[in-house]
Amino acid sequence: xxxxxxxxxxxxPIYGQIADRVRFAVAGGALRPGEMVPSVRDLSKQLVVxxxxxxxxxxxxxxxxxxxxxxxxxxxxxxxxxxxxxEARREMVRQRLRRVIDEARQGRMDPAEIEAIFHEECRRAxxxxxxxxGPGRGHV
Amino acid sequence: xxxxxxxxxxxxPIYGQIADRVRFAVAGGALRPGEMVPSVRDLSKQLVVxxxxxxxxxxxxxxxxxxxxxxxxxxxxxxxxxxxxxEARREMVRQRLRRVIDEARQGRMDPAEIEAIFHEECRRAxxxxxxxxGPGRGHV
Amino acid sequence: xxxxxxxxxxxxPIYGQIADRVRFAVAGGALRPGEMVPSVRDLSKQLVVxxxxxxxxxxxxxxxxxxxxxxxxxxxxxxxxxxxxxEARREMVRQRLRRVIDEARQGRMDPAEIEAIFHEECRRAxxxxxxxxGPGRGHV
Amino acid sequence: xxxxxxxxxxxxPIYGQIADRVRFAVAGGALRPGEMVPSVRDLSKQLVVxxxxxxxxxxxxxxxxxxxxxxxxxxxxxxxxxxxxxEARREMVRQRLRRVIDEARQGRMDPAEIEAIFHEECRRAxxxxxxxxGPGRGHV
DNA sequence: GTGGTCTAGACCACG
DNA sequence: GTGGTCTAGACCACC
Numbered sequence: 001x002x003x004x005x006x007x008x009x010x011x012x013p014i015y016g017q018i019a020d021r022v023r024f025a026v027a028g029g030a031l032r033p034g035e036m037v038p039s040v041r042d043l044s045k046q047l048v049v050x051x052x053x054x055x056x057x058x059x060x061x062x063x064x065x066x067x068x069x070x071x072x073x074x075x076x077x078x079x080x081x082x083x084x085x086x087e088a089r090r091e092m093v094r095q096r097l098r099r100v101i102d103e104a105r106q107g108r109m110d111p112a113e114i115e116a117i118f119h120e121e122c123r124r125a126x127x128x129x130x131x132x133x134g135p136g137r138g139h140v
Numbered sequence: 141x142x143x144x145x146x147x148x149x150x151x152x153p154i155y156g157q158i159a160d161r162v163r164f165a166v167a168g169g170a171l172r173p174g175e176m177v178p179s180v181r182d183l184s185k186q187l188v189v190x191x192x193x194x195x196x197x198x199x200x201x202x203x204x205x206x207x208x209x210x211x212x213x214x215x216x217x218x219x220x221x222x223x224x225x226x227e228a229r230r231e232m233v234r235q236r237l238r239r240v241i242d243e244a245r246q247g248r249m250d251p252a253e254i255e256a257i258f259h260e261e262c263r264r265a266x267x268x269x270x271x272x273x274g275p276g277r278g279h280v
Numbered sequence: 281x282x283x284x285x286x287x288x289x290x291x292x293p294i295y296g297q298i299a300d301r302v303r304f305a306v307a308g309g310a311l312r313p314g315e316m317v318p319s320v321r322d323l324s325k326q327l328v329v330x331x332x333x334x335x336x337x338x339x340x341x342x343x344x345x346x347x348x349x350x351x352x353x354x355x356x357x358x359x360x361x362x363x364x365x366x367e368a369r370r371e372m373v374r375q376r377l378r379r380v381i382d383e384a385r386q387g388r389m390d391p392a393e394i395e396a397i398f399h400e401e402c403r404r405a406x407x408x409x410x411x412x413x414g415p416g417r418g419h420v
Numbered sequence: 421x422x423x424x425x426x427x428x429x430x431x432x433p434i435y436g437q438i439a440d441r442v443r444f445a446v447a448g449g450a451l452r453p454g455e456m457v458p459s460v461r462d463l464s465k466q467l468v469v470x471x472x473x474x475x476x477x478x479x480x481x482x483x484x485x486x487x488x489x490x491x492x493x494x495x496x497x498x499x500x501x502x503x504x505x506x507e508a509r510r511e512m513v514r515q516r517l518r519r520v521i522d523e524a525r526q527g528r529m530d531p532a533e534i535e536a537i538f539h540e541e542c543r544r545a546x547x548x549x550x551x552x553x554g555p556g557r558g559h560v
Numbered sequence: 561g562t563g564g565t566c567t568a569g570a571c572c573a574c575g
Numbered sequence: 576g577t578g579g580t581c582t583a584g585a586c587c588a589c590c
Contacts, residue, residue, distance in 0.1 A: 013565060024247030039577065050567045055578075063483065071294065072330070072575030072577055089247055093254060096240045098261045099150075104233050105265050107164025114233060118258055121238045125245050153589065154491065190492070190590050290519075293574065304527025330575050373524050373534060378541045380516045385545050387444035387509055394513060398538055401518045405525050433580060459562065470582045475563075492562055492590030 018057035027085035033077045158197035167225035298337035307365035438477035447505035453497045
């Protein structure tokens with residue numbers, strides 16, 4: 001069964017984080033169309049969270065058409081979900097990047113400085129994934 | 141007088157948006173040390189926002205040491221503010237970029253795709269600043 | 281053997297849909313008094329449904345007096361069933377129509393609009409039964 | 421302030437009934453774009469229902485784009501809502517009528533009988549609206 | 561004052 | 576076993 005976890009430092013609503021984990025799992029191929037997601041009760045135990053909170057995440061995903069219910073059995077990933085998740089993921093990233101860029105430029109920040117920071121952070125992320133502590137900014 | 145505006149689509153707290161606008165204005169040189177910021181009442185009218193909300197933004201900026209009260213006159217930008225704002229601006233941008241990158245990678249998105257989107261959006265922002273409608277992504 | 285099928289899009293309980301199909305089959309003459317209904321196992325395979333679900337539908341129909349068990353043989357359609365099913369069918373249709381009409385009027389919908397929609401849908405149904413794709417509303 | 425009420429005999433989920441009341445109120449003109457809906461707390465008291473239940477109805481309506489939040493102030497009817505509600509109401513009625521008609525015909529019911537029942541019920545509804553007890557089927 | 565999140569726990573229908 | 580509804584009540588941020 002797929003393992004999901006939460007990042008305690010994330011201040012977004014828990015149900016939103018859960019939904020995003022599922023979206024990313026589908027986009028990344030860890031959860032395939034037709035596959036069942038963990039039951040509300042199981043996942044709520046796994047995440048140490050109230051079942052209602054998981055149920056809300058699942059409900060939102062259902063409304064989005066990403067999950068569909070199999071009566072009496074649980075919820076499964078819908079057929080067209082992978083493509084939609086990939087697209088959603090891409091647009092989410094695009095929208096957030098756009099907002100940062102727009103605000104930085106509006107604050108008269110040098111475009112070259114923005115790009116420099118972006119590449120620094122990309123390197124940091126890549127390093128953090130390969131070795132335990134790569135170069136760049138070690139802390140945080 | 142300095143002109144500030146808000147983006148209604150931004151879901152962050154309004155007081156935070158206002159404070160950020162002031163920080164960016166100082167970092168960008170639009171507001172200089174010793175200069176007075178608009179009064180709470182004026183700014184609240186200008187932004188069509190509750191005066192309490194503006195007051196809270198100013199309160200936060202005061203606590204931060206960025207604004208100082210001049211008895212009977214209002215609030216002015218503090219002396220050392222510019223450098224601190226530039227630093228704050230840089231770190232704010234860095235932190236937000238980092239978060240987007242981290243979450244995208246965590247969702248197993250291809251790093252090259254992330255960079256591609258970033259550069260697309262940079263070009264779009266640059267185009268939007270020069271001409272009214274440059275190349276790139278026309279809509280939005 | 282009588283062929284029944286289910287509409288996956290129907291959100292009513294499956295056991296109720298099955299029972300209704302049987303009622304309508306009796307009312308329409310496709311199942312005659314004295315005739316045996318498919319066994320629980322056969323029907324559950326035919327419908328790709330849990331046997332318990334079929335069993336529950338049959339149980340309800342038995343309680344209603346529409347089916348009677350023949351020891352060791354299964355269930356057969358009861359003698360007086362046809363008339364009762366016709367009546368049940370009529371009342372079921374009436375009740376559902378009434379509900380739609382009542383709610384539409386309660387929502388201040390123009391009565392003429394309701395009738396217009398009804399007749400459109402009647403024509404559509406008639407067309408769909410005669411030719412594969414008649415006039416009216418092609419899509420669904 | 422707009423008065424909403426619930427029909428205790430309705431077995432649909434309460435939150436759905438509340439949402440429908442709002443939709444119909446908007447479609448019927450009782451609630452106009454820009455107008456505020458009752459606060460969650462007020463409406464929950466008015467309907468003798470848990471605030472969470474009202475909140476869920478409002479949340480669904482927000483997701484639908486029918487309501488939009490005015491921060492710190494409450495929820496108001498969105499601009500384009502009226503047309504969308506009318507359309508939604510029409511399609512809801514159409515879909516439900518279609519289902520009844522389809523199932524009745526599939527059960528080999530005489531089309532003329534279906535129409536007869538429909539018109540009977542239309543007359544009944546019209547009568548029930550004008551006089552307290554018109555002709556037709558008095559009870560129920 | 562507003563909406564929103566989360567928890568806890570009960571109850572239900574369905575399969 | 577599954578999801579879904581509803582209640583009750585706490586706590587939060589925002590305006």
